[in-house]
Amino acid sequence: METHLASWMKSTPDGDLAESILRRCVHCGFCTATCPTYQLLGDELDGPRGRIYLIKQVLEGETASRATQSHLDRCLTCRNCETTCPSGVAYGQLLDVGRKIVEQQVSRPLSQRLLRGLLRETLTRSWLFNPAMKLGQSLRSILPPFLRAKVPVKRAAGLLPTPLQLAEHRRQVFMLVGCVQPAMMPSIDAATIRVLHRLGIRAETSQGSGCCGAIRHHLSDESGALAQARRNIDAWWPQLERSEVLLINASGCSVMVKDYGHLLRNDPAYSERARMLSEKTRDISEWLPSELLAFVNRQTNWVKVQQSIVFHPPCTLQHGQQIRGQVESLLQAFGARLLPVQDAHLCCGSAGTYSITQADLSLALRERKLQHLQAASPDSILSANIGCISHLQGGTELPVRHWIEWVDAQW
DSSP: OOOOOOTTTTTSHHHHHHHHHHTTOOOOOGGGGGOHHHHHHOOGGGSHHHHHHHHHHHHTTOOOOHHHHHHHHTOOOOOHHHHHOTTOOOHHHHHHHHHHHHHHHOOOOHHHHHHHHHHHHHTTOHHHHHHHHHHHHHTGGGSOHHHHTTSOOOOOOOOOOOHHHHHTOSEEEEEOOOSSHHHHOHHHHHHHHHHHHHTTEEEEEOTTOOOOSHHHHHTTOHHHHHHHHHHHHHHHHHHHHTSSOEEESOHHHHHHHTTHHHHTTTOTTTHHHHHHHHHTEEEHHHHHHHHHHHHHHHOSSOOOOOOEEEEOOOHHHHTSSOOOSHHHHHHHHTTOEEOOOTTTTSOOSOTTTHHHHTHHHHHHHHHHHHHHHTTTOOSEEEESOHHHHHHHHTTOSSOEEEHHHHHHHTO
16 A cells, blocks of 8 residues: 655654555455454444554544544454455554554543543552452442443352472463453462463462553553553563463463563663563463373373363454464363354454443444354353453353363363
8 A cells, every 4th residue: 555654754663663564455355354343333434444544544644533533442453354364464553553643633532531541540450450349249239230241250269279289390380460350250360270280380470560551552551551561571570581481361461461572672671571571471272272182192081071162262362363273172172062153253342441432332242242152052151361251251141261260170
């Protein structure tokens, strides 16, 4: 695509990046076929091709409008379009640049500023979020339906291996403990630690480090997200040096941490460590299945579980990280009857804070996703990200779990 950046954008890091991405786009339109918002709204400007054109206009000097901002806001950042694109357009990186510039040019309504500020400042602080979630769970039965759907039923974490037991293991991984997952579903981290323990691997956790930065990043708080990334690098580095990998069991966090190298590429003080940390980061769905399959294959008396399940691969897993098939193969090795799902590539509508900032679109996407997931009457739904799990569970009575919880329950 021919591009002529405005003078204030030329020869800047963001300008150079955006221009290189724009020039790869041939406006073929393949991306519109897999865009969830385009499928719902049928508006060219609510699909990747239209949004790319809007961003191009802004970067070439046309002042952004409130309508421009709304069209960019409605993007889920699912990156399905990147998987589909034959030209390799890095749409997610371009969207980050476009949203940042538009945010500088367009003042949001007060109601939006308050809501986004509340999400940004509370979800990323465990000392605020944890007691709020505990209160919500204790009052869940009397909460309005919309709020009740955002507050999962309390799950017990269960017993954990003792420090003495863990000390016997020669292998060690460094495991991220995020900002909302410990309060919403502590059973996920506990299940991960137990499964690793059974494999002879000790998990050293990142207690107290806080959010990975994804929430601020997707709410257009670039400076806040980068500050969080720098704090995390400083806090994690000593533990990372003595661990095999940085292991993350929420795909929304792992895709963010894997992007630290890109986000801090122009920071002379952090660029190299950010790159090294990103390279050492592994989503549990890409790293653990091979470890588990090797274990199962060594067992001569393994009793396989007979359950019918469906797996919902989060967008941050299948599109953001291009991880596909590993979890599904593992579940089948454990004996699960894995049922097919129509349009498995499409987003469930969670997308971080999207389910709150774009509630109507999010609910429409969840309804469609649940219809497809429940079509074959599975025993349960499994996924790989806390946001998707909570979002889907809010719309169904069928159990929705992280796949590592399911594996843990089979032992």
